Amino acid sequence: MRDRKIFCLNQISKVGLAHFREGYSVTDQMDEAHGVLVRSQDMLDMEFSPHLRAIARAGAGVNNIPLDRCAEAGIVVFNTPGANANSVKELVLAGLMLGARDIVGAAAWVRNNAGDPDIKKVAEKAKKAFAGHEIQGKTLGVIGLGAIGVLVANAAVELGMNVYGYDPYLSVHSAWSLSSEVHYAANLDDLYRISDFITIHVPYMDSTKGMVNAEGIAKMKDKVVFLNFARDALVDEAAMEKALETGKVKAYVSDFPNEKSVHMKNAVILPHIGASTEEAEDNCAIMAVKELQDYLDNGNILHSVNYPDVNAGICNCPARVAILHRNVPNMLSQITAFFGKNGLNIENLASKVKGGYEYTLIDLSHTMPEDTKAQLRQIPDVLRVRQIRNN
Numbered sequence: 001m002r003d004r005k006i007f008c009l010n011q012i013s014k015v016g017l018a019h020f021r022e023g024y025s026v027t028d029q030m031d032e033a034h035g036v037l038v039r040s041q042d043m044l045d046m047e048f049s050p051h052l053r054a055i056a057r058a059g060a061g062v063n064n065i066p067l068d069r070c071a072e073a074g075i076v077v078f079n080t081p082g083a084n085a086n087s088v089k090e091l092v093l094a095g096l097m098l099g100a101r102d103i104v105g106a107a108a109w110v111r112n113n114a115g116d117p118d119i120k121k122v123a124e125k126a127k128k129a130f131a132g133h134e135i136q137g138k139t140l141g142v143i144g145l146g147a148i149g150v151l152v153a154n155a156a157v158e159l160g161m162n163v164y165g166y167d168p169y170l171s172v173h174s175a176w177s178l179s180s181e182v183h184y185a186a187n188l189d190d191l192y193r194i195s196d197f198i199t200i201h202v203p204y205m206d207s208t209k210g211m212v213n214a215e216g217i218a219k220m221k222d223k224v225v226f227l228n229f230a231r232d233a234l235v236d237e238a239a240m241e242k243a244l245e246t247g248k249v250k251a252y253v254s255d256f257p258n259e260k261s262v263h264m265k266n267a268v269i270l271p272h273i274g275a276s277t278e279e280a281e282d283n284c285a286i287m288a289v290k291e292l293q294d295y296l297d298n299g300n301i302l303h304s305v306n307y308p309d310v311n312a313g314i315c316n317c318p319a320r321v322a323i324l325h326r327n328v329p330n331m332l333s334q335i336t337a338f339f340g341k342n343g344l345n346i347e348n349l350a351s352k353v354k355g356g357y358e359y360t361l362i363d364l365s366h367t368m369p370e371d372t373k374a375q376l377r378q379i380p381d382v383l384r385v386r387q388i389r390n391n
Contacts, residue, residue, distance in 0.1 A: 004296050007033035009041040012058060013278075016285020020293060035292040037285070040064060048073060053386065054295050056288035059084060059275060061231070062305050063204065071306040071357050074324040074384025076295060078303050080287040082147035087280035089151040091273065092199055092229050095253040096140075096156075098268050099197065099225035101132025136160035141185065141195030143167075144202035144230070145174050152199060154179045166191045192219040197227065204231040214239035223250040229274050232256035240264070299361050299388050307359050308352035317347055317363040320388040321373075326381040327358040334379055335360060342372050357383075 005027040006020065017026065027033055031049045039058050043065050055065060056078040070077050098104060109126060116122055138161055142153045145167035156163045157179045165178070166185040185191040191198070198220065202208050212226070213236040220226075226249055228235055237260045243249040244266045252267040255274045262269050275284070287303075294300045298315045299322040301307055307324065325331055332351055339346055339362065348363035368376075368387055377385050 004034045005029075005032055006035045006037060006292070008037045009043070010037075010039035010058075012037045012039070012288075013281045013285035015282040016058070016287075016289050019286055019289045021297075024293070034296060037288055037292070038065070039284075048075060053384075054078065054292055056080070056292045058281070058284035058288045061204070067306045072383060076301055076304050076324070077306045078288065078291040078295075078301075079305055080284045080291070081303060083283040083287045084275035084277075084280035085147040085151055087277040088148050088229055088274040089155060091255070091270075092148075092152050092227060093155055093159075095199075095227045095229065095268075096135050096197060096225075099227065099251040099253045100135050100138075102130045104268055106130040135197070138162070138196040139164065139194055141166065141191040141198040142182075143188070143191065143198065143200040145170050145178060146201060146203075147174075148229075149199075149201035150174050150177045152201065153182045157181045161197075164191050164194065188216065189219055192216060193221070195224060196221060197225045199227040200230050200234055202230060202234065204233055209233050210236040212236060212240070214242070217243045217248060220248070222248060225249070225251045225253070228252070228254040228256065232258055232261060237261055237264075297388070299386070301359060304354075306354075307357055308354035310350050310352045310359050310361055312348060312350045312361045312363065315363075315388050317365070318389070319364045319367040321362045321364060321368060321376075322384075322386040322388060323360040323362070323376070323382060324384040325358050325360065325379075326383065327353045327356050328381050331358060331379075331381060332360065335362075335376075335382075338376055338379065339364075342368075342375075344368055344372070 004024050006024060007027055007030040032051060034051055034053050036052065036055045037058060038055060041064065052075055054076045055070065057065060058080055060079050060081050062077060062079050065077055067077055113119055113122065136159065140156045140161045140163050142149050142163060142165045145165045153163050153165050164183045164185045166188055200212065211234055217239055232254060240249065240252055241264050244252055244264050252264060254261055255270045255272050257269045257271055261267060291302055299320050300311045301309050323335060345365040346362055347365055351358060351360040367389060373385055373387055376382065
């Protein structure tokens, strides 16, 4: 069995690394790696070796990876959606409490007055300054019902909240997982109008950048509490800062410190700890390792962000050919014609498209000669060809 080398750009959970089968090894030389495991390390300006076949991000966000450049080089990029969802969900629930009651201010008062010999007596008088509200019976609006949003919505129902969810792209899996007590919001305006608390759980894209803006904030209830454990760029922070100063927004709880958010009035800003639990790090690493291994061993793709998911099962045939190519007309017919012309019998074929790229897996009745593989690479718009042997 061929040795496959893996390079870790960040410290990766040993629990996850232990899931690599025999025949895999961790290298300290990225140039010789077939796969890379990464968390938050910035890869945008990195040069990649021709040996590199895949990058797996132990987490959901991939804005630290040059996706288009990787796609053009035939490098499949994976992420691990849902692996850290419970960890983030639990912190969001803590965020609800932080926004409902001035727990941070109260704890700071105690620390600042720790030297007062009459602290017990003084505290009884001071506590009225930190009075808050219960969340039971209040309305929570959840923007985005993916893995995290569904868990948050369901947990809030259990805590006695009235929950409304908004997601125009709700998946079948999420719909099945969502509590029947979660109400459907037809649009953001409706959700803004009725929610005492709002939490956002959507991916960061050009279309979602700054989606929570001054116009939207104006439609929210007075004294609303807004939670952001997704991405800071989803919120127009200049508009949020103004809303906090005027009291329109009672509190902003965010997991993303930056030069603006850390100075906001009535904001609780945490140091991006949503997925910082041992369990989440283990789960993300395990999923990332399994994704890399299945791709390198069998050519299967699951949870890629720059190529389509394709699963042809375990490679039990003499050879499987993995072809990464651009999504242009007549590609598949060119590829199948090439195999026929070279006397290579196709036993099974799977092909899927994602945006401008396509991935084709072909099982053969016997191995393809190296010179034939080189000829296959010469077809225009073929980006990478890999032959996986069953040995």
